[in-house]
Amino acid sequence: MSKRLIAAISVLTVLGLAGPAWSSSISLELRAGYHVPASAAFRDVYKGGPAFAGQLEVRLTKTLSLWAGAEYFGKTGKLTFTGEETKIRIIPLTAGLKAQLDSKSLCPYLAAGAGYFLYKEENIIGTADGSVFGFLGQAGLLFKATKFLYLDLYARYSAGRTKAAGPAILAAELGGFQGGLGLIIGF
Amino acid sequence: MTDGSFDVLTVNRNNPAHLFVGGTWAGNMAVIVSWDDGASFTSRQVPAPSGYVRAVAVNPQDDSTIYIGGYYYPDGALHGALFKTTDSGSVWEDIRGTIEDAPVDAIEVDPVNPHIVMVLAGGSLYKSENAGSSWQDITPAPGLSAFRINPEVPNEIYASSGDDFLMSEDGGWSWTSIAEGFALPDVAGIDLIPSVKMVYAWTRGGGIFRNRREALYAVSIASGPRGTTNPGPGVYAYGDGATLDVTALPQTGYRFKDWSGDLSGTANPLHITVGSDIGVKAMFHLAAPSGFTVARQEARSALMVQYINVLSWQKITQVTGVAGYRIYLVNGGSLTPLGQVDASTSTYWHRGVSKTGVYQYALAAFDEDGIEGETTLPKSGRVAVMKRPAAKTRPNWERSP
Numbered sequence: 001m002s003k004r005l006i007a008a009i010s011v012l013t014v015l016g017l018a019g020p021a022w023s024s025s026i027s028l029e030l031r032a033g034y035h036v037p038a039s040a041a042f043r044d045v046y047k048g049g050p051a052f053a054g055q056l057e058v059r060l061t062k063t064l065s066l067w068a069g070a071e072y073f074g075k076t077g078k079l080t081f082t083g084e085e086t087k088i089r090i091i092p093l094t095a096g097l098k099a100q101l102d103s104k105s106l107c108p109y110l111a112a113g114a115g116y117f118l119y120k121e122e123n124i125i126g127t128a129d130g131s132v133f134g135f136l137g138q139a140g141l142l143f144k145a146t147k148f149l150y151l152d153l154y155a156r157y158s159a160g161r162t163k164a165a166g167p168a169i170l171a172a173e174l175g176g177f178q179g180g181l182g183l184i185i186g187f
Numbered sequence: 188m189t190d191g192s193f194d195v196l197t198v199n200r201n202n203p204a205h206l207f208v209g210g211t212w213a214g215n216m217a218v219i220v221s222w223d224d225g226a227s228f229t230s231r232q233v234p235a236p237s238g239y240v241r242a243v244a245v246n247p248q249d250d251s252t253i254y255i256g257g258y259y260y261p262d263g264a265l266h267g268a269l270f271k272t273t274d275s276g277s278v279w280e281d282i283r284g285t286i287e288d289a290p291v292d293a294i295e296v297d298p299v300n301p302h303i304v305m306v307l308a309g310g311s312l313y314k315s316e317n318a319g320s321s322w323q324d325i326t327p328a329p330g331l332s333a334f335r336i337n338p339e340v341p342n343e344i345y346a347s348s349g350d351d352f353l354m355s356e357d358g359g360w361s362w363t364s365i366a367e368g369f370a371l372p373d374v375a376g377i378d379l380i381p382s383v384k385m386v387y388a389w390t391r392g393g394g395i396f397r398n399r400r401e402a403l404y405a406v407s408i409a410s411g412p413r414g415t416t417n418p419g420p421g422v423y424a425y426g427d428g429a430t431l432d433v434t435a436l437p438q439t440g441y442r443f444k445d446w447s448g449d450l451s452g453t454a455n456p457l458h459i460t461v462g463s464d465i466g467v468k469a470m471f472h473l474a475a476p477s478g479f480t481v482a483r484q485e486a487r488s489a490l491m492v493q494y495i496n497v498l499s500w501q502k503i504t505q506v507t508g509v510a511g512y513r514i515y516l517v518n519g520g521s522l523t524p525l526g527q528v529d530a531s532t533s534t535y536w537h538r539g540v541s542k543t544g545v546y547q548y549a550l551a552a553f554d555e556d557g558i559e560g561e562t563t564l565p566k567s568g569r570v571a572v573m574k575r576p577a578a579k580t581r582p583n584w585e586r587s588p
Contacts, residue, residue, distance in 0.1 A: 039489070077489075123491065170487070170490055
């Protein structure tokens with residue numbers, strides 16, 4: 001028996017102990033998506049790229065839950081005109097409410113929340129870092145994979161605008177569109 | 188040539204390979220002649236026993252005619268000696284004639300009319316117009332110590348007597364003093380540079396004097412590397428008040444920079460009014476690169492921006508030796524160095540400029556010696572790529588109520 005098969009059985013065993021996510025009061029979601037910056041200037045430099053997130057959700061009622069999570073988007077790009085390397089890292093800390101229909105196998109939902117965007121950009125011009133508040137909205141579909149494991153097909157939009165500071169720091173939109181897939185484990 | 192003693196040497200001005208040395212050979216006055224620039228010599232003895240040579244002269248148009256002067260002791264007493272040969276020394280003729288019986292100190296032959304011969308003997312000056320057949324005393328003042336015929340103007344003769352210095356412009360018949368208050372005691376010799384009419388006199392213990400017979404001044408023209416001048420580099424004689432224009436002519440790819448020396452400036456041609464000796468030198472440097480332009484660009488990331496003035500120009504390719512280019516920021520007429528790039532580069536980025544700033548740049552090439560060339564400004568002069576928007580102002584005209 002291969003090590004991979006043993007690992008898979010172990011994970012399924014843990015998930016089985018967790019119980020069905022649908023009716024769980026607490027669930028954990030790991031999400032991966034593709035982030036497309038809303039700002040054209042941002043896209044000129046970095047284009048889009050993968051984003052990753054982790055989210056903890058607490059069920060309040062049958063259709064309403066509270067969630068909080070953190071995301072990560074990091075990318076290397078090139079300055080306009082000079083082509084010199086530039087790097088950016090954005091970490092939104094998010095929290096909000098989620099409303100979902102109660103269904104046996106397919107469950108659409110809507111979520112909205114606030115974000116606290118931590119960011120840092122480094123290149124030959126200098127370093128720009130700081131934080132800014134923003135918001136986000138998300139819609140998705142939950143698919144029942146097993147009685148304790150669900151898939152989350154989602155699309156979200158986030159917004160968080162930095163302010164200009166001095167002649168070299170620009171005001172910029174950090175948010176954007178994101179679509180991806182999440183894995184939800186219920187406890 | 189080792190035997191004998193030799194006292195004077197004369198060179199035929201018309202044939203410098205012909206040398207005539209006067210001296211004593213085997214106890215007699217003698218002239219030793221070389222027809223091959225000193226490679227070999229032939230001795231020609233003069234029938235003057237126990238004699239000493241003080242002067243030798245030749246007919247410059249026919250140097251088989253030689254004159255030799257000095258003194259000798261034919262009978263135990265001192266006598267003046269003046270001999271002439273017309274066959275290079277085979278036969279000698281005593282031509283002293285009516286000249287005072289005193290040592291002959293100098294002989295000169297008119298280079299234009301060789302029948303005119305002048306002899307200084309016993310402090311007196313004698314002139315023959317028939318190649319020594321007869322003599323006339325033309326002594327301007329007693330006690331002459333030296334004389335010289337101007338080889339280019341033979342009627343012009345200079346002579347020294349006591350402290351005085353004399354000049355004749357009519358072949359010695361009349362004389363005027365040109366000492367101009369200077370005391371020139373005991374002049375030993377006279378020479379001159381005909382082209383600038385400069386007369387030199389050297390004295391026994393009294394120094395060396397010179398006199399410019401006309402207000403001719405030396406104009407020295409020179410050029411630095413990478414060019415020349417018209418008139419070409421050299422030394423020229425000009426009279427007082429004369430004017431001339433000197434044009435600096437740079438090589439291809441170079442420009443005239445300025446004049447250095449006694450005159451300065453950038454005028455080309457340089458107009459000179461001569462009033463003294465003067466020296467000027469034309470300096471050249473690399474021509475400015477062409478096509479110098481400036482454009483504003485921005486290097487932007489998501490959160491930051493940097494404005495860059497991009498300077499570009501055409502590389503100088505028609506000249507070798509260009510080492511690079513220097514870029515300056517022009518601030519109120521003064522140049523502040525910004526940086527330099529090598530010769531293979533034709534752009535320069537002035538980074539971090541203000542978005543609304545107005546900048547003016549200058550560009551110059553420099554050569555392998557570090558000498559900087561002509562400075563150029565961009566075509567647009569002042570660079571104001573992104574100007575601050577003009578403030579809205581109220582119109583001066585208002586509608587009356």
